[in-house]
Amino acid sequence: MSKAKVLLIGSNATRIEIQGGRTGATGQYLNETVVPALAIxxxxxEIVLATPDGTKPHIDEASDTPDHFGGDKAAYERAKTFYANDPAMNEVRTxxxxxxxxxxxxxxxxxxGGQAPVVDLMQDPDMGEILRHFHERSKPTALxxxxxxxxxxxxxxxxxxxAALIAGVPAKAAEWAKDWQYAGYKMTVFSNSEEKVVEDxxxxxxxxxxxxxxxxxAGGQVITTATDFEPHVVEDRELITGQNPRSDRALAGKFVAALDRSLAMA
Structure with missing residues (x-):
């Protein structure tokens, strides 16, 4: 018997828009998916994996390396095996x-993460409905x-x-973000200087x-580290966010602790 079910939401995106009207390859990061999943x-x-179209997320080739597991080849192989074969990673729902x-x-x-959520999840109406449910009930929400x-x-x-962000009209984007549920929350996300490394x-x-x-x-209070690719996690109310791939273990630990606290209070 599991303590409870946890929803793991993946992306179906395999391409991301880049300037010049082209697209680049993208996907979900292996370690960012599996390290927290295994900890959970x-x-x-019990994990239930769901995506917008119900198919398994594509793993970004850039993440398919022991480097994202601290050079630990055994941990990397374990992660690959888990993602390839475990029922939790293969019985995908919409x-x-x-x-x-x-x-x-x-x-x-x-x-x-991986850049894929920038393409589909950030504008998916079902994703929005799920987030509003968890926000209104203060249930642990980790990203x-x-x-x-x-x-x-x-x-x-x-x-x-x-669409306003892509069009380069942030003032219009801010108007569309009015009444956003997470306005004022402290959070972190992949930093601009870290993104430049990916772009270059x-x-x-x-x-x-x-x-x-x-x-x-949109109104978030975004906090990032002065040094790129250092583990960094921010927790504000029900929201737990990690900055980069190296924040996988730290985020997993805080998320599990929040789940345990939430169950104890239920």
Whole structure:
């Protein structure tokens, strides 16, 4: 018997818009998905994986390396095996089916990163409905690296907000973000200087907007580290956010602790 169910929300995006009207390859990061997932399972919770279209998230090739596991090849191989074979990572639901089934069945929600959530999750209406449910009930809500951009989906005009960011009209984006549920929350997300590393060495192109700027435009109090790629987690009320891939373990620990506290209070 598990303590409770935890919803893990993945992205289905495999391409992201880049300046010049082109797209670059993207996906979900392996360590950001599996390290917290394993910690959640090992703490006695059951994971249910869901995505917008109900298919398994694509792992970004840039993350498919032992480097993102501190060079630990055994940990990397364990993660690959877990993601490839464990039923929790392969019995994928649609976000819509999760909503229709009833969100009261879940004790918490976790969204990993990779740039993919910037494409679909931040403007997905089912993602928004899920977030509003967890926010209104103060249930633990954890998001890692680029994952925190998904909280934009909770606003009533998430698609218009994103379109304004791509069009380079932040003032209009701020108007679309009015009454955002997470305005005033302290949070973190992949920093602008960290994003530049990805743009220069992985995408070889510029993105239309940075996630830090997007969340600040919406009203979030974004806090990032002075040094790139240092573990950093911010917890404010039910919201737990991690800045970058190296924040995977720290975020997992805080999320499990929040789940345990929430269950103890129920």
């Amino acid at each position: 399972v090992e703490a006695g919770y 976000l819509r089916s999760i909503v229709e089934e009833g969100l009261d069945n879940y004790a918490g929600v976790f969204v990993p 890692l690296c680029h994952g925190p951009i998904a909280v934009a989906a909770a606003m009533p005009h998430a698609r218009e907000f994103r 060495y992985i995408l070889h192109a510029k993105l239309y907007f940075n996630v830090v700027d997007a969340l600040q435009t």
